Amino acid sequence: xxxxxxxxxxxxxxxxxxxxxxxxxxxxxxxxxxxxxxxxxxxxxxxxxxxxxxxxxxxxxxxxxxxxxxxxxxxxxxxxxxxxxxxxxxxxxxxxxxxxxxxxxxxxxxxxxxxxxxxxxxxxxxxxxxxx
Numbered sequence: 001x002x003x004x005x006x007x008x009x010x011x012x013x014x015x016x017x018x019x020x021x022x023x024x025x026x027x028x029x030x031x032x033x034x035x036x037x038x039x040x041x042x043x044x045x046x047x048x049x050x051x052x053x054x055x056x057x058x059x060x061x062x063x064x065x066x067x068x069x070x071x072x073x074x075x076x077x078x079x080x081x082x083x084x085x086x087x088x089x090x091x092x093x094x095x096x097x098x099x100x101x102x103x104x105x106x107x108x109x110x111x112x113x114x115x116x117x118x119x120x121x122x123x124x125x126x127x128x129x130x131x132x
Contacts, residue, residue: 085097
């Protein structure tokens with residue numbers, strides 16, 4: 001039996017890397033090639049469909065929560081613009097004013113200017129210890 005490559009229709013992917021439509025194709029293929037003398041029980045079939053549907057809904061919810069967290073992180077980072085912050089810089093804690101926010105790999109990074117005029121970039125929000 002030949003299997004076609006699957007291109008995802010949406011962003012929701014199951015743990016197996018297949019979208020809901022692909023999982024339905026698998027069930028339909030299973031029904032097509034089943035032994036007519038030993039058909040799949042209706043209860044088992046409906047149970048499989050319900051499980052696949054629940055898996056898709058869970059993955060879709062996970063994608064939406066991930067998007068919400070990214071938006072919240074971006075809003076938090078931009079709210080620091082112009083504010084004075086203390087942040088961990090290795091073994092010391094430095095202070096400075098947030099001058100810019102950039103997004104590397106979807107994570108916000110701050111560019112901070114210290115009172116001595118030094119510019120420090122790529123500071124993670126997780127390194128900020130105090131906001132004034």
